[in-house]
Amino acid sequence: MTVTFRHLAEQVALALTSAVLFVSFFVFNEWIFSSFQYSDGINWIFLPAGFRVILVLTMGLPGAIGLMLGSWYIDSATMTSTAWFFPFINGVVSGLTPWLVMKYLIRQGWLAPQLGQITASRLLQVTLIFSAASALSDQLVWWSLEKPDANIWVDVWPMFVGNALGALMMLYSMKFVIDRLHQRQKSTH
Secondary structure, eight states: OOOHHHHHHHHHHHHHHHHHHHHHHHHHHHHHGGGGGTTTTTSOTTEEEEEEEHHHHHHHHHHHHHHHHHHHHGGGOOSSSOOOOHHHHHHHHHHHHHHHHHHHHHHHTSSOSGOOOOOOOOHHHHHHHHHHHHHHHHHHHHHTTTTTTTTHHHHHHHHHHHHHHHHHHHHHHHHHHHHHHHHHHHHHH
């Protein structure tokens, strides 16, 4: 398989678009739901979790790389020459966990490579699986790298709830918009 320059440029553009969307919704989430913060890095409603699902399901690896780049950008404020490892690993886990979960679900037959056949029920199940995997992987990294005040057995639950609520809010909002666009398109024909 030969990789053309155009294909590579498209993949880079998808990854950068994913990063910008993830960071934008992170900032938006902080602005609108700052009062719902459980602790540093854990929100009861986390809209970017919806983009984790959407970007990885629609873009695959470029979406995951964009999530990783976006996480690095968000965590860049805490990076120093001596304290770079935690934000680096946090970004890798944040980006690759959803992609690995998607690959596993496809291999197990829970998810078709083409999203056209996904039902609302299956999307809910997949969203909950993504939310749990992201919360658990983040908490395991925080615990293993001894992040101050990290308590995996307590913090994983609010992170899971925040991921699930944020993802469901994003997915149903997008569904609402898509349905309205289809209705408008039908009414003009």
